[in-house]
Amino acid sequence: MPYTLTQLLNRLSFRQLQVFRTVYQRQSYSRAAEELGLTQPAVSAQIRQLEQALGQPVFEYVGKQLYVTAAGEQLMLAVRSIFADLERLQMELDELQGQVRGELRLAAVSTAQYVVPYLLEGFLKEYPQVSVRLRVVNRAQATERLNENRDDLIIMGMVPDARSLSSMPFLDNEMVAVVRADDPLRFREDLTPQSFLDAGLLIREPGSGTRLALEEWCRRKRLSLNPKMELGSNAAIKHGVLAGLGVAVLPKLSVSAEIRLGELAIVKVEGFPLRRSWCTVYPSAKQPTPVMQAFLDYVRRNVNSLHARIYGDIAEH
Secondary structure, eight states: OOOOHHHHHHHOOHHHHHHHHHHHHHTOHHHHHHHHTOOHHHHHHHHHHHHHHHTSOSEEEETTEEEEOHHHHHHHHHHHHHHHHHHHHHHHHHHHTTOOOEEEEEEEEGGGGGTHHHHHHHHHHHOTTEEEEEEEEOHHHHHHHHHHTOSSEEEESSOOOSSOEEEEEEEEEEEEEEEETTOGGGGOSSOOHHHHHTTTEEEEOTTOHHHHHHHHHHHHHTOOOOOSEEESSHHHHHHHHHTTSOEEEEEGGGGHHHHHTTSEEEOOOTTOSEEEEEEEEEETTOOOOHHHHHHHHHHHHTHHHHHHHHHHTOOOO
16 A cells, blocks of 8 residues: 555655665766775665555666666656755755855756866856866767756757757857868858858768757758768867868867867858857756856856957957
8 A cells, every 4th residue: 555645754764865866877886985984784684664654665686787766766856856846945055044055966967067167167266165077978968968857957949949948149150161271172162151061071970959959050050961970079070070071060169179279270151151150958847946047147247258358369360
């Protein structure tokens, strides 16, 4: 017979939920024990008591691999909400005392990893009692994390339009046409967009924000996109151009060092640079924590100075 809420609360402990969350995140009893400063038998005992309280298993082994059961996945949804509420409560209590402290959980798509350090430097000077946890992910992972509400904020370019989201554009993401410095295309005066795209284009995998932006632009301009090679990251594409494999369209920030060193060059092609914006994104139904709100306010106040600082020292050749 199912337990009532009161009975369930009486049978569960906060420590059991904490241990469960750590095992879930680490996918291992031994790694969870190490993180929590417990023995592995103590972790196993806590999970066993939790499963007895719930009346069904939350983890199971298949061979030597640990898997989460359907009940475990449902429990994790509740545990995320419980811990988020407790963290918000602590932040709100600190705010009543005139302090902003706590953890800021950020996820950034790979192209935004060049921007985030600039954001965090000034923010952490202003709010030294805030700690930051940052994950760098691809666009598919960012969308999944949004759906699961796993972060305070996502920093990304092309915001998904399939659900209700709050987004704030804060910085231009200039995507430039790039060649190796000794590529003859660099000196062509009659280089058309289609000629550039046909010159051995290296491109990201389907679904990435960089590729989506280029595909959208090509559709509007009625240009064909026939890439020479797909690569899994902008860094891999950049090194492919450096190795002479082809040309690319990349975020300006990701190639700024190579441009200054004279290893890569931005070519003049009609329609470039493509201009998108990096945005802070979170589910509209989410109630911002004090730390999250402080970060949003900081970014909003410093948009102009951030742009000047980030792009001011990038020289085009």
